[in-house]
Amino acid sequence: RRTAILISGRGSNMRALLAAAADPAFPAEIALVLSNRADAAGLLHAAEAGIATAVVESRPFGKDRAAFEAAMEKELAAHGIGLIALAGFMRVLTEGFTARWSGRMLNIHPSLLPAFPGLDTHERALAAGVRLHGCTVHLVTPGVDEGPIVAQAAVPVLPGDTAEALAARVLAEEHRLYPAALAWLAAGTLRLEDGRVLLEDAP
Ligand code: GRF
Numbered sequence: 774r775r776t777a778i779l780i781s782g783r784g785s786n787m788r789a790l791l792a793a794a795a796d797p798a799f800p801a802e803i804a805l806v807l808s809n810r811a812d813a814a815g816l817l818h819a820a821e822a823g824i825a826t827a828v829v830e831s832r833p834f835g836k837d838r839a840a841f842e843a844a845m846e847k848e849l850a851a852h853g854i855g856l857i858a859l860a861g862f863m864r865v866l867t868e869g870f871t872a873r874w875s876g877r878m879l880n881i882h883p884s885l886l887p888a889f890p891g892l893d894t895h896e897r898a899l900a901a902g903v904r905l906h907g908c909t910v911h912l913v914t915p916g917v918d919e920g921p922i923v924a925q926a927a928v929p930v931l932p933g934d935t936a937e938a939l940a941a942r943v944l945a946e947e948h949r950l951y952p953a954a955l956a957w958l959a960a961g962t963l964r965l966e967d968g969r970v971l972l973e974d975a976p
Contacts, residue, residue, distance in 0.1 A: 784815015793952030
């Protein structure tokens with residue numbers, strides 16, 4: 774399945790997906806890396822890896838999210854994209870866009886959802902005093918960070934943790950989890966029942 778990775782910045786999850794997809798047996802082909810910022814560091818890496826890249830700057834569209842998304846749709850169509858993986862993509866998507874890509878778009882979020890949706894998850898996990906934290910890959914629905922959960926990985930919160938230390942521990946798990954979840958989606962092993970994901974024949 775031809776897959777686009779949407780980024781806004783560093784792109785470390787994008788790198789993990791590219792590395793996994795370099796294996797010919799991986800069920801998704803990364804056919805495009807699309808950024809809403811021309812200065813996203815991940816773009817350089819993708820280009821060096823020989824992956825097609827595109828920039829659709831969101832800023833000029835201001836509050837007109839639908840027009841921004843229409844510009845993105847053009848790029849996605851031009852590259853024959855059938856699946857989307859959001860990887861540090863910092864724009865909220867409209868209901869129309871999420872409906873068009875329903876069941877075909879994943880996001881990775883740095884918390885054990887439904888705890889800590891939104892931003893600053895590691896700071897909030899420390900402030901809440903949780904002993905376990907982690908990351909979640911979910912299907913994207915209109916509600917931000919609310920879609921059906923596909924996969925999760927947990928890490929301990931350790932005494933003396935800073936948000937940076939905790940973020941690094943979670944990020945290592947993100948890099949492991951996201952390729953696995955994308956492989957399930959691309960291989961057609963995900964089924965939805967009552968708004969929840971069933972895994973069929975998942976490894
Ligand atoms: C990750 O922590 C991801 O979970 C969140 O944004 C961060 C992106 O990092 N959505 P990177 O650009 O993949 O390095």
